[in-house]
Amino acid sequence: MKKLVCKVRGHQFVSIKKGEHRLKEYQCRYCKQKYTEDGYGQIVRLTRYWEMNNLLFERHYHNKTAI
Ligand SMILES: [Zn+2]
Numbered sequence: 001m002k003k004l005v006c007k008v009r010g011h012q013f014v015s016i017k018k019g020e021h022r023l024k025e026y027q028c029r030y031c032k033q034k035y036t037e038d039g040y041g042q043i044v045r046l047t048r049y050w051e052m053n054n055l056l057f058e059r060h061y062h063n064k065t066a067i
Contacts, residue, residue, distance in 0.1 A: 003031045011035070013043070022061060023054045 006012075006028060013026035013035060025046060026035045034046035036054060044050065 005030050023057060025054070 011028040011033070012030055014029050015024065016027045016034070017023065017025045024037045026043065027033070028035070035043050036046045036050050038044050038050075
């Protein structure tokens with residue numbers, strides 16, 4: 001599913017998270033694959049694992065600030 005342009009020029013990330021989210025999520029404008037940043041600021045594929053991780057993180061973060 002990887003496009004040739006991604007192979008040649010690398011992915012072109014577009015931010016897909018809007019508003020006050022602390023976590024960053026990106027989508028490649030060419031191959032439409034989703035990516036996120038791990039705890040070290042590295043861009044990684046947004047797998048089911050990371051989706052869950054981000055969800056829990058945001059829930060935790062919002063709960064904290066709500067108090
Ligand atoms: Zn791509």
